[in-house]
Amino acid sequence: MGAARGYTLRTLMIEIFAILLALLFLVPFYFVLVNSVKSFADLLLNSAGLPKEFVWTNYSRVWEIINYPKAFLNSLIVTVIANLGIAVFSSMAAYRLVRHPSKFNNLLFGVFVAAMVIPFQSIMIPLVKVANIAGLLNSLPGLIICYFGFGISLATFLFHGFVKAIPLEIEEAAIVDGTSPYGVFWRIVFPLLKPMTVTIILLNSLWIWNDFLLPSLVIPDPSLRTIPLATSSFFAQYTKQWDLALAGLVLGVTPIVIFFLFMQRHIIEGITAGSVKG
Amino acid sequence: MMQTRRKKLSEWVQQLYFIGPSLFFFSLIVLIPFVMGMYYAFTNWNGVSNEVTWVGLDNFVTIFTGDENFANSFGFTVRFTITAVVLTNAVGFGLALLLTRSIRTKNALRTIFFLPNVIGGLLLGFIWQFIFIKGFSAVGDATGIGFFNLPWLGDAQTGFWGIVIVSVWQGAGYLMVIYIAGLINIPSELMEAADIDGANFVQKLKNIIIPLIMPAVTVCLFLTISNSFKVFDVVYSLTRGGPYKSTEPVTMDIYFEAFTNNRMGLGAAKALIFFLIVAAITLIQVVITKRKEVQS
Structure with a gap:
């Protein structure tokens, strides 16, 4: 479209302005x-x-003070396992909710949708108490279970719309061939959900990796800190020691920036698709 | 008989298998705490003792009559939301207009404008703390421009605008992506027809572009309204609500009430009010979006 019109002086001025803005x-x-x-x-x-x-010693000192490899590993474990759980459990639930719209299941879907409105801050106070009773405090599995709970409603909602678009005939053919209901889901439906699964995993990765408030309430133990927690407590101790603090920030930001640069096409497509559907 | 019973059992097992895990985690982490929170809002629980006394509407009376913090933080949140929503949308829309021109660097530029969005609010706040305190003063010394020599983050005014600047910088790229999707969908024949009729850019903007991207505008407006209303991380790392609570959003008031002052009951009451406001905003959004769909 643009090539036909040619590259005018006006376009060049716009280009220069846009580049300056980016700088x-x-x-x-x-x-x-x-x-x-x-x-x-x-x-x-x-x-x-x-x-x-x-x-460069700024970096090596911070690396040791915040125990960067440990914080990185904690963040990675939490993000990966929470993502897997959310994707698997939500797709299973969405499949059942679409294919068996009983009264209970419709009500449940309504509750999932309504719960997306609840802001984290309005349930964090009792959540800490529940997590304490359930033994979820101060453990990475506990934190991961919290992410399951918070991630499932939105992911189920997104999968729900996607499952509805899958033609029932494919599943019926498989059932005639003698595939069990579980086989139908895992071997036929779940692979078809892949585009939505990718979108959900990418968007949840950004959320979970960057999340601060939930882990700060659930994980007091320094050895279990994720990257945002480690950076935050480091910043509180070394305030005004900018040389170290900034090296710490660079270390904190780098993994997610690299992740974005590799995945940006999918991330931006995911946002676009989500917003167009509303 | 045997067969129907077996079929029924199989249905139950499937229901449990597919729905069970989601229902369990969702109930444990969201549903039960939500219901408990509603109960605590009417008690004087302090978070430590097991003694929880029902106090009826006392917490709400306190919030609306004797508690300046809530009124102040609510005022801040509303002022911040309005400012951030207008500016983020204006910048995001402007960037989208730029990047839908036939410029050569558009993919690289899109990446750059989106980049701040992938970094969490907490780390962004720390980055900007340095920019406001050291970076701005260095630029101010070099150029002598008064704007950079203001006491950034040191008083209520600069604290407020500091948070706004970071929020716009973080959010504009995300809205840009949504606006670009809207702009690309405008049929090019319409624009060409307007060009032939000699319409200038402002006329095209007013009569073609904006009416046609209203769905994107609605999405972006409500996205920014609800995100700005729930702002926490950026403020926590940038000003921590200071100086003297002048930049404290409602979320932070709830946080301090519960986890610093140990007044869980009062905090839960504030959290309930906060929930009702956020829910109302979302409800209005759904109604408006639905009405638009019927019209079009």
């Missing part, structure tokens, strides 16, 4: 990166310029 968007990242490799004195005297000399 403005990136300025905060420039400040953080460039100052994370400065000595403390250099950083205080000269926050805007390039470093006089590169102080």
